[in-house]
Amino acid sequence: MTKIARRTEKLTEALRRAGVRITRQRAALLSVLAEAEDHPEAIELHRRAEAVVPGISLSTVYRSLTELENQGVILRHQFDGTPARFEHTETRHHDHMIDVDTGEVVEFASERIEALQAEIAEALGYEIVHHRFELYVRKKDGL
Incomplete structure (x- = not known):
């Protein structure tokens, strides 16, 4: 299993544990998030997911990110006066x-x-x- 596939599975399972239904739009978001090696903002994740599956709402992105953070599989960074950015928790401390x-x-x-x-x-x-x-x-x- 590839690193991206493992990440996608981990993110998917985290949303399921939170009782969130995995729609096509959420699956696209999880795939985009799993592929991200940068620290994207929610708006950027929305743009990337929208390119894969049109019709995903920004509120779906925000709700999904909140649940993923609550489940401990992503980290939210709030860098000095900028919108929140997100990254995987699987990386070693840096x-x-x-x-x-x-x-x-x-x-x-x-x-x-x-x-x-x-x-x-x-x-x-x-x-x-x-x-x-x-x-x-x-x-x-x-x-």
């Missing part, structure tokens, strides 16, 4: 850089940053339970 000019979201992972965060929490008498680390960036001139 942080994000958001280009303030283009809106591009770049994932990165750094053991040094993770260790420093844990060290700071420990020095202040805490342990990290959950965190998100976001950098808002702009390309340097000439790059």
